Amino acid sequence: MNTALLVIDVQQxxxxxxxxxxESAQVIDRINRxxxxxxxxxxxxxxxxxxxxxxxxxxDTPAWQLANGLTVAPTDLRVRKTSPDSFHKTDLQAVLKAxxxxxxxxxxxxxxxxxxxxxxxxxALGYPVVLVSDAHTTEGNAGLSPQQxxxxxxxxxxxxxxxxxxxxxxxxxxxxxxx
Numbered sequence: 001m002n003t004a005l006l007v008i009d010v011q012q013x014x015x016x017x018x019x020x021x022x023e024s025a026q027v028i029d030r031i032n033r034x035x036x037x038x039x040x041x042x043x044x045x046x047x048x049x050x051x052x053x054x055x056x057x058x059x060d061t062p063a064w065q066l067a068n069g070l071t072v073a074p075t076d077l078r079v080r081k082t083s084p085d086s087f088h089k090t091d092l093q094a095v096l097k098a099x100x101x102x103x104x105x106x107x108x109x110x111x112x113x114x115x116x117x118x119x120x121x122x123x124a125l126g127y128p129v130v131l132v133s134d135a136h137t138t139e140g141n142a143g144l145s146p147q148q149x150x151x152x153x154x155x156x157x158x159x160x161x162x163x164x165x166x167x168x169x170x171x172x173x174x175x176x177x178x179x
Contacts, residue, residue, distance in 0.1 A: 008108030013063025022146030041178030084117035107135035123163035
């Protein structure tokens with residue numbers, strides 16, 4: 001299997017409290033369905049965890065941990081990162097090469113930051129990306145609701161053609177891995 005699922009930043013500190021991402025529990029349920037499909041197809045499942053300094057997603061704090069309700073298997077891999085780009089100063093590219101990965105399925109949090117940046121970087125590195133259109137979310141911002149941000153990125157990322165590889169947006173229900 002040459003596909004990997006990247007589950008980006010689905011961490012406790014982004015799913016609960018005042019700044020919880022939109023519909024976190026529902027998105028976690030969909031991510032669990034996606035990761036079940038990936039594992040059943042023999043795809044690598046990689047959890048990417050963001051970490052910052054004191055007070056925000058600090059390594060090994062409760063907020064940094066993977067979100068409650070997220071299904072993680074013993075065979076799943078983990079990558080730690082410190083920027084919106086899951087490839088920047090991480091071992092993600094080496095992990096993908098070691099597992100013979102040629103294409104990616106992407107889901108997680110926050111749409112306009114880590115999902116967007118990682119997806120664009122993946123394209124630049126030559127990876128086609130399937131963006132699970134209903135399995136990424138955000139808190140939104142002063143100018144756009146979470147739903148607008150999600151919809152905008154589903155449309156925008158699928159229209160990027162300059163890298164060569166493309167993004168395809170597919171819902172959890174329509175996602176097929178290895179078929």
